[in-house]
């Protein structure tokens with residue numbers, strides 16, 4: 426029986442179809458049971474807190490980019506009456522002598538490279554890193570990253586199509602500045618910390634939504650829900666000198682990127698950048714305009730649940746005459762859910778691949 430099946434574990438957003446842990450988590454738990462070290466444990470990218478509740482205690486450190494993961498951890502710890510680990514918000518809070526570090530390999534290679542560069546400097550001399558994931562998600566790029574930062578990489582046996590790679594003896598690698606920058610056709614400079622969405626080019630969906638910018642209502646305030654590098658809100662601020670924007674993302678790296686982008690364009694005094702899962706619980710005034718280019722993945726899983734959650738929250742956050750503008754791939758089934766939430770849903774773009782929804 427899986428050590429995790431004794432725990433009550435839920436995902437964020439809640440899902441009946443999807444489990445809050447996988448075979449890679451189980452494999453890591455079994456591997457760690459074979460080790461003798463019990464203290465100075467760090468868990469990284471633990472998606473829904475399963476590793477923390479199975480392996481950790483109040484002395485364990487827990488580092489994640491994701492506000493959804495953090496919320497899931499809190500919910501699951503409460504549901505099981507277990508202590509919360511110490512949450513790390515910034516690498517400077519990390520210890521420099523971890524005995525064991527368990528990292529769920531993130532989908533973003535940039536994020537993985539940056540995290541390994543940090544972790545390689547935070548291990549005790551005899552410490553070990555366990556990098557885990559489903560075999561199909563561990564790309565050649567991920568493997569190269571591991572060998573770049575660690576002299577010893579033991580892939581072990583795959584179990585139930587999952588792998589737990591043991592890394593030790595960190596190399597002295599100079600991790601170069603991993604910030605990425607590009608400019609939009611309207612001259613916005615966008616900056617990206619490792620892991621921020623679409624760090625090499627303007628996202629094609631964002632581009633299609635921006636083509637409708639002249640049709641967006643005049644607003645003194647707007648909300649960019651799932652802001653990434655901030656391109657949507659910052660483009661609006663560029664052409665509306667009186668407006669202010671709130672930018673929200675569940676990825677801390679994205680929030681930092683949006684704040685950097687605002688600064689790079691002299692817009693830092695007109696934005697508020699918040700790290701949060703959606704907007705519930707934030708003290709926001711009603712918004713006349715909300716922009717959203719929603720995700721359809723959660724790590725490696727395809728899902729519409731997050732987008733639907735964000736649409737429901739957006740509905741609640743609008744002023745009575747406010748408008749939500751959404752862009753999505755045409756194949757995604759958003760029209761009917763949006764129609765249930767809003768009296769009017771127009772589609773003001775005829776792009777073959779993307780659809781823009783104006784909801785009011």
Ligand SMILES: C[S@@+](CC[C@H](N)C(=O)[O-])C[C@H]1O[C@@H](n2cnc3c(N)ncnc32)[C@H](O)[C@@H]1O
Nearest residue numbers: 622628631651652653674675676702703718720
């Ligand atoms: C498709 S990207 C769009 C980024 C940017 N707005 C653009 O147009 O390039 C979706 C963004 O939503 C963020 N996101 C995912 N789930 C979220 C949630 N529950 N709350 C807030 N942001 C979320 C992701 O981190 C990602 O940055």
